[in-house]
Amino acid sequence: MQRESMEVDVVIVGAGPAGLSTACRLLQLADEAGKELSVCVLEKGSEVGAHILSGAVFEPTVLSELFPDWKERGAPLKTPVVKDKIYYLTSKSSDFRFPGPLMPRAMHNDGNYIISLGSLCSWLGEQAMELGAEVFPGFAAAEVLYHADGSVKGVATGDQGLGADGEQKASFEPGFEFHAKYTIFAEGCRGHLGKEIIRKFDLDKDSDPQHYGIGLKEVWEVPSEQHEEGLVEHTAGYPMIGSSYAGSSGGFLYHAEGNKVALGLIIDLGYKNPHISPFDEFQKFKHHPVIAKTITGGKRLSYGARALIKGGLNSLPKMNFPGGLLIGCDAGTLNAAKIKGSHTAMKSGMLAAEALFEELNSDSPAKTLENFNELFDQSSLRRELYEARNFSAGIHRLGFWIGAALAFVEQNILFGKSPFTIRDRSEDHAQLLPAESAEQIKYPKPDGKISFDKLSSVFLSNTNHAEDQPCHLKLKDPQIPISVNLPKFDEPAQRYCPAGVYEILEDANGNKRFQINAQNCVHCKTCDIKDPSQNIQWVVPEGGGGPVYPAM
Numbered sequence: 001m002q003r004e005s006m007e008v009d010v011v012i013v014g015a016g017p018a019g020l021s022t023a024c025r026l027l028q029l030a031d032e033a034g035k036e037l038s039v040c041v042l043e044k045g046s047e048v049g050a051h052i053l054s055g056a057v058f059e060p061t062v063l064s065e066l067f068p069d070w071k072e073r074g075a076p077l078k079t080p081v082v083k084d085k086i087y088y089l090t091s092k093s094s095d096f097r098f099p100g101p102l103m104p105r106a107m108h109n110d111g112n113y114i115i116s117l118g119s120l121c122s123w124l125g126e127q128a129m130e131l132g133a134e135v136f137p138g139f140a141a142a143e144v145l146y147h148a149d150g151s152v153k154g155v156a157t158g159d160q161g162l163g164a165d166g167e168q169k170a171s172f173e174p175g176f177e178f179h180a181k182y183t184i185f186a187e188g189c190r191g192h193l194g195k196e197i198i199r200k201f202d203l204d205k206d207s208d209p210q211h212y213g214i215g216l217k218e219v220w221e222v223p224s225e226q227h228e229e230g231l232v233e234h235t236a237g238y239p240m241i242g243s244s245y246a247g248s249s250g251g252f253l254y255h256a257e258g259n260k261v262a263l264g265l266i267i268d269l270g271y272k273n274p275h276i277s278p279f280d281e282f283q284k285f286k287h288h289p290v291i292a293k294t295i296t297g298g299k300r301l302s303y304g305a306r307a308l309i310k311g312g313l314n315s316l317p318k319m320n321f322p323g324g325l326l327i328g329c330d331a332g333t334l335n336a337a338k339i340k341g342s343h344t345a346m347k348s349g350m351l352a353a354e355a356l357f358e359e360l361n362s363d364s365p366a367k368t369l370e371n372f373n374e375l376f377d378q379s380s381l382r383r384e385l386y387e388a389r390n391f392s393a394g395i396h397r398l399g400f401w402i403g404a405a406l407a408f409v410e411q412n413i414l415f416g417k418s419p420f421t422i423r424d425r426s427e428d429h430a431q432l433l434p435a436e437s438a439e440q441i442k443y444p445k446p447d448g449k450i451s452f453d454k455l456s457s458v459f460l461s462n463t464n465h466a467e468d469q470p471c472h473l474k475l476k477d478p479q480i481p482i483s484v485n486l487p488k489f490d491e492p493a494q495r496y497c498p499a500g501v502y503e504i505l506e507d508a509n510g511n512k513r514f515q516i517n518a519q520n521c522v523h524c525k526t527c528d529i530k531d532p533s534q535n536i537q538w539v540v541p542e543g544g545g546g547p548v549y550p551a552m
Helices: 017-033 062-065 117-131 192-201 278-287 289-295 342-360 371-377 378-388 391-398 400-413 453-461 480-489 526-530
Strands: 004-012 039-043 083-089 134-137 141-146 152-157 161-164 168-173 177-185 214-220 231-237 249-256 262-268 299-309 325-327 474-475 502-506 513-517 536-538
Touching: 004 017, 004 342, 017 117, 017 342, 039 083, 039 117, 039 177, 062 192, 062 342, 117 134, 117 378, 141 177, 141 192, 141 325, 152 480, 168 214, 177 342, 192 480, 192 536, 214 526, 231 400, 249 289, 262 289, 299 453, 299 526, 325 342, 342 371, 342 378, 342 502, 391 400, 453 502, 480 502, 480 513, 526 536
Parallel strands: 004 039, 004 177, 039 134, 083 231, 177 325
Antiparallel strands: 141 152, 152 177, 161 168, 214 262, 214 299, 231 249, 249 262, 474 536, 502 513
8 A cells, every 4th residue: 555645845753842943943934034834743642742751950041042932922831940959869877968069050950940841842832833833743753765865855654553463454554754855853862763864874973972861750749848849959879879880870859839749860871780670779769768758648640761862962973964954862962961951952953943944945955954063063052062061971981979070170160161071982782791790689679658660650651552563662683682681681671671561481391581561661762772782673653652641
């Protein structure tokens, strides 16, 4: 069955902050110039914001550039930050709170807001549609289309109505093709089409390897006496401390309006011990007195997990290629020193829009969008990323305390004008030690009050996939989990996945097999990043599948 197609000026893959900002700014420029442009935004989630998960403390500077009247338009920024606290936690009672003067400049949140990024994206989607964009939720871009000369032609959505065996069901519908003058990839961290684009055009040939973390988040409603609206608390140290870890983590508590608290833990995916379970580390983290004092007696409302990209400027690939651009966290524009990537993603989208508009109105448009590079090099975004370029590499190469001291000196004394650059050539998936040489970790059972199991947590993410569809977690070699990863690393997929997707099962004869429970997948992409054999490839399931995060 032949696929239908649509011709548009610009197709944007991903209705996150980067993609929606591209659409909004591009259509603003078209309106100012009296031009007509066709702009489509494809979103794999069932609705705009359904797959968006972030802390989030939001810096509104770029939003104010995009919509100076965002308050009058009703943007969901309701809780200004009123106080910052940063702790270094230990497993004992010797926790240390950093005095304000010792906090790195990037960690101060004056003028920022505690928000739900999902709600902000939903609002941005409304603004984009009002400006004339066509936004298609439930449309999962599954394939990059190319012209005969190798340049990007557009994307195709996945076929609907295939059975788990790959055969067509009665409900089968072929994918739909979007052909565009330019295609913008804004899928978020570890976008599966972005991976293909980087590899095909060798965009990262001059970059350091990319680095990632996994962020686990819950939203709680807590007793009013334990809530302080506008308080932002960050932690380092516990639970990822001690000789058994060789990794790092950072936690947060954001006190939003209505006695709601966003609680989370970010674990660096460069950790070495294959016995580590990020989910169980998060459950353990919640029992630390600094955290437990806020959530004890409260009610857990939602749960989710998502990988984040944090290599920074040194790991940033080239962002333009023949036929389009790679922007936001699909490229890696997060500022790790600030622990913020939403405003930087939005700025990359606005720069993309300016480059696109210039070429779309040119008599001889450049397929490679080289003008984006000049805009980026002269932008506040590049300056911000340049100032923070040593943060992730410094922590990785020098450890927390020396790396943190370096960050303080660079930001508070040198004001981003450091005379050197730290290079980090390590790769996250290659860091695991053999299981037999790594210390075993015994995690406590959840108490059902503060800590919980994976399946009850996934239930709160509203994750759903049609069970009778092809598995979207592909194995390059189905034998590797049992023949390589199990004997060497005790198959870490059964622990690094925060949703219980991967299991090792054993039959009555002692034969082991690798089971994939794809319907549990919350689309965090951790398996695609951390698998030590790089054997797991995450691709999109049927459009609309996955989590439906409630204001996360």
